[in-house]
Amino acid sequence: MSLMDDVKRILRDTLVLDNDRVEKLDTTSPLLGNIIELDSVGVVSVLTAVEEEYGIVVEDDEISADVFKTLGSLIEFLEHKIG
Numbered sequence: 001m002s003l004m005d006d007v008k009r010i011l012r013d014t015l016v017l018d019n020d021r022v023e024k025l026d027t028t029s030p031l032l033g034n035i036i037e038l039d040s041v042g043v044v045s046v047l048t049a050v051e052e053e054y055g056i057v058v059e060d061d062e063i064s065a066d067v068f069k070t071l072g073s074l075i076e077f078l079e080h081k082i083g
Contacts, residue, residue, distance in 0.1 A: 003075055003082075010053065011035075014045045027072030032065055043068060056081050 001009075004027070012022040015037040031038055038046070047058050058081065067077045 003078060004071070006053065007050075007071065007075055007078065010046060010049045011038075014049045015042050025071050027070065027075065029071045030069065031071060031074065032068045038068065050078060054078070054082050 008022050008025060011017060011025075012019065015035065017035070017037065035042075043063070047063070050056070051058055062077075062081075066073060068074055
């Protein structure tokens with residue numbers, strides 16, 4: 001599985017999104033403001049799931065709206081964190 005597939009699965013499972021909606025997402029798909037379930041609680045839930053999945057810690061000062069701007073920006077952030 002690719003990182004994109006993992007992130008889509010995490011978004012689907014954490015935000016309780018249907019498969020069709022998630023499968024339509026690509027790297028240019030906007031997240032914040034486009035996925036209503038991705039509110040402040042949703043962001044925390046997604047980050048917690050990512051931390052557990054990859055054994056990483058995301059510090060509060062690393063998170064900004066830019067990280068969750070698109071699926072691509074979230075994946076790029078995670079690629080950097082995972083190494």
